[in-house]
Amino acid sequence: MNQQYSSALLERAVDEFSKLPGVGRKTAMRLVLHMLRLDVGKIDAFTDAVSMLCHEVHYCSVCHNISDEDVCQICANPMRDASTICVVENVQDVMAIEQTMQYRGLYHVLGGVISPMDGVGPGELEIDSLVDRVAQGGVEEVIFALSSTMEGDSTNFYISRKLKDYPEVKLTMLARGMSINDELQYTDEVTLGRSLVNRVPFTGK
């Protein structure tokens, strides 16, 4: 046991908390001492929630979004437009798009982007299952909503090649340009340059 800790139990809990991303030993200690002041019932609720999530979580068999059932509630919802699939990297991206309230179609969670530097090839991602979904028919549009990075762009390109046998399916990507409410002088030069090259007709909006 480290000299600094007067309790092995305390040290173990601090060790565990400090393994979390962005949590150092000082923060871990603060969190642990906070928990020590709570009722035992609240602690049990915490550990139970973490344990339940990690033991019982499902991923949707259609779109691979996190879910409590075999098919997530977005895929199972008959009100959603099943002819549109939005391709995203991860679960947070689904939430971010849902929060905009601008999208009524379905999703496909790849689980990342192709990144040879990080050892992520197409085989690690849910690309084949996306092609299968398109092959089953009924899909009119696939929206690429990946990060606007080199890896995101490569992944878009790779998937578009995989879908070349389905020319009837429209492939689109998220608009890129200045952020809403951004001041022009503070927009980075690459974004500004692209916004200029890819300028769109003025519609009065």
Added chain:
Amino acid sequence: MNQQYSSALLERAVDEFSKLPGVGRKTAMRLVLHMLRLDVGKIDAFTDAVSMLCHEVHYCSVCHNISDEDVCQICANPMRDASTICVVENVQDVMAIEQTMQYRGLYHVLGGVISPMDGVGPGELEIDSLVDRVAQGGVEEVIFALSSTMEGDSTNFYISRKLKDYPEVKLTMLARGMSINDELQYTDEVTLGRSLVNRVPFTGK
């Protein structure tokens, strides 16, 4: 269930994490999604450590420091100087002093300072048990190592009054003044003023 979450289990885990101090919902989500990527064994180690700590932790019956046994290893260590008691607010303060490696005596953890504004009176703190320890004899010095705030100073004063029947016990407090390596021009005026008033003989150190 909140529209944003596709899984009630996920939402519950995020809820629990966001109850921790300094953890908002975005950070909670990041932590939870990190945990989801871990092996089940690592999750069990985490929940087990938290659960064990909160169910089985002891506080030392002598000094009230956190401990695995009824008497903590500092109080139980015959190599420590039992004639000196350092009075601190909380468990972190014990660790901070232990890390200096400058102290070989025992501790007494008050559990806070007297603060009428926060509803903390002397009765909520381990002051009577400190007086009992002194009354049992063998104590030569009590060091006040509380925060240098109004509340800390009031608590020092309150305890010193409680110990007035033991004039043979020396009462001392931590030195206050400029921090080591502080530049004079950046030292706050109250600290600088006090350092000047309470100047000490130059010893060449």
